[in-house]
Amino acid sequence: TEIKQLHRTGFHFQPHRHWMNGPNGPMYFKGIYHLFYQYNPEGAVWGNIVWAHSISKDLINWKSLKPALSPSKPFDINGCWSGSATVLPDLKPVILYTGIDSQNRQVQNYAIPANLSDPHLTEWVKPDNNPIVDPGTEVNSSAFRDPSTAWLSLNGHWNTIIGSRSEQTGMAYLYRSRDFLNWTKVEQPLHSVPNTGMWECPDFYPVSHFGRFGLDTSVMGNWFKHVLKVSLEMTRYEYYTLGKYYPMTDKYVPDNTSADGWSGLRYDYGNFYASKSFYDPMKKRRVLWGWANESDSVQDDVSKGWAGIQAIPRMVWLDPNGKQLLQWPVMELNRLRRKIVMMLNQKLVKGQIVEIKGITAAQADVEVIFSFSSLDNAEAFDPSWVDAQAVCSQLGSTAQGGVGPFGLLTLASENLEEFTPVFFRIFKAEANHVVLMCSDARSSSLKDGLYKPTFAGFVDIDLSSKKLSLRSLIDHSVIESFGGGGKTCITSRVYPTKAVFGDAHLHVFNNGTESITVEYLSAWSMRSAWVN
Ligand code: DQQ
Numbered sequence: 001t002e003i004k005q006l007h008r009t010g011f012h013f014q015p016h017r018h019w020m021n022g023p024n025g026p027m028y029f030k031g032i033y034h035l036f037y038q039y040n041p042e043g044a045v046w047g048n049i050v051w052a053h054s055i056s057k058d059l060i061n062w063k064s065l066k067p068a069l070s071p072s073k074p075f076d077i078n079g080c081w082s083g084s085a086t087v088l089p090d091l092k093p094v095i096l097y098t099g100i101d102s103q104n105r106q107v108q109n110y111a112i113p114a115n116l117s118d119p120h121l122t123e124w125v126k127p128d129n130n131p132i133v134d135p136g137t138e139v140n141s142s143a144f145r146d147p148s149t150a151w152l153s154l155n156g157h158w159n160t161i162i163g164s165r166s167e168q169t170g171m172a173y174l175y176r177s178r179d180f181l182n183w184t185k186v187e188q189p190l191h192s193v194p195n196t197g198m199w200e201c202p203d204f205y206p207v208s209h210f211g212r213f214g215l216d217t218s219v220m221g222n223w224f225k226h227v228l229k230v231s232l233e234m235t236r237y238e239y240y241t242l243g244k245y246y247p248m249t250d251k252y253v254p255d256n257t258s259a260d261g262w263s264g265l266r267y268d269y270g271n272f273y274a275s276k277s278f279y280d281p282m283k284k285r286r287v288l289w290g291w292a293n294e295s296d297s298v299q300d301d302v303s304k305g306w307a308g309i310q311a312i313p314r315m316v317w318l319d320p321n322g323k324q325l326l327q328w329p330v331m332e333l334n335r336l337r338r339k340i341v342m343m344l345n346q347k348l349v350k351g352q353i354v355e356i357k358g359i360t361a362a363q364a365d366v367e368v369i370f371s372f373s374s375l376d377n378a379e380a381f382d383p384s385w386v387d388a389q390a391v392c393s394q395l396g397s398t399a400q401g402g403v404g405p406f407g408l409l410t411l412a413s414e415n416l417e418e419f420t421p422v423f424f425r426i427f428k429a430e431a432n433h434v435v436l437m438c439s440d441a442r443s444s445s446l447k448d449g450l451y452k453p454t455f456a457g458f459v460d461i462d463l464s465s466k467k468l469s470l471r472s473l474i475d476h477s478v479i480e481s482f483g484g485g486g487k488t489c490i491t492s493r494v495y496p497t498k499a500v501f502g503d504a505h506l507h508v509f510n511n512g513t514e515s516i517t518v519e520y521l522s523a524w525s526m527r528s529a530w531v532n
Helices: 298-304 331-336 388-395
Strands: 018-029 032-040 050-056 063-069 080-088 092-100 106-113 158-166 169-177 191-193 199-208 224-232 237-246 251-254 273-280 285-292 314-318 325-329 337-348 352-355 363-371 403-412 420-428 433-440 454-459 467-475 478-483 488-493 505-510 516-526
Touching (some): 018 050, 018 273, 032 063, 032 080, 080 158, 080 273, 169 199, 199 314, 224 251, 237 273, 331 363, 337 352, 337 505, 363 403, 363 505, 388 433, 388 454, 420 467, 433 478, 467 516, 505 516
Parallel strands (some): 018 080
Antiparallel strands (some): 050 063, 080 092, 092 106, 158 169, 158 199, 169 191, 199 224, 224 237, 237 251, 273 285, 285 314, 314 325, 352 505, 403 420, 420 433, 433 454, 467 478, 478 488
């Protein structure tokens, strides 16, 4: 088209054109990473859903293959919806996915590679004994989807969980099988929570108490915790609990260290949904893929010719405090770093803004450590402030505070008509300090008709070192931020009209009474990746 693409990303995963939603069946197989995704081959809006397929050696540069699964049989004729891959112990990958059948029911199917010696696994077969799970009479056939990667129990059978709801109780049904073909529903769901509505894309995996190494989904042991993540259709956020899994009885009991439900822990406090993780045996890590939807209008998507990106894949592991997960962009991303500029010991007094010059600010990676000498100026935290997003939108980034707001001004236009601040503000509570992290899209664009939310989360961090770190990946229409070394993540989609390409600027700022020091900042221009 004639339209200049102002908002296409340079190093995020997206198809060449058309609509993409959730990541499907991510896996590593014989030296190659596979990513499948929900895709409309006919346009930039949701519909006609197939499993598109791309492969990579480094999770950053991708080659697109033909779709692996398209509607063709009675058991998926109305859509090939989300699902997962499991690599069976004899190195045979199997896909479990949701088919929308000829009666518009959601059923679970399987598919296998047509030719295991094809290193790309280009061709997939949907055997005729599908579906392998149907909703029967007990389960709501319009709310029964997204089978997880299967895991092997100590009692010798395979397990998968499937998202659902019964009335308004969200749940993950547990199904088990001895042969991966005949599946039976376990009476009790693996977990359910009243008033949370439909659970999409459940994910269930172990995390180690020690270090950053990931664990294969079927690994069982006493020294692990398990993560249960669900995507809440009602709020469009993903929440997770940490808990204990009993591999003899297949029971999961969440720890009571955080809320279980929509007020619980989130992978990301912004635009990040329908995620899936997989174990990478090459680098012994667990990697998380999540979808960041557009925040512009359907009409904008149609004129752009595309919609949807995947967030940069993240390594996930257990915080040493055992109470939450930590996330960090996979290290392969660093290979795209080109020119670097640094800032050392730059003091920021109240109201100060300092530009980071010399990099491509519309396509950049920034890491910064802020420090402060005292928290005496921290404002009192109102215990009724449970909703970080509400606090953040009330206080904003420009009005003066005590300690903060301080942080980055990303995708800023020359005269600051447009800017997206990513920042912290520290409060004093009864017994501790409370750190608020925000990514505020309200001033991100002069254009109307966009969704410009104020995203925010709290950062559960020990401030005794008087330091707070922030990393932001800036890529034209997306800002992915990692606060406190990956404790709190926020992804925002923004569509600046002036702060584009060479006209985008990056700054550090402080609007708090307490002076803040940029102890150390590195910002890199990012090279574009080869994506599809
Ligand atoms: N959308 C898919 C479902 C999944 C949801 C259909 C996630 O399988 O539950 O494209 O956005």
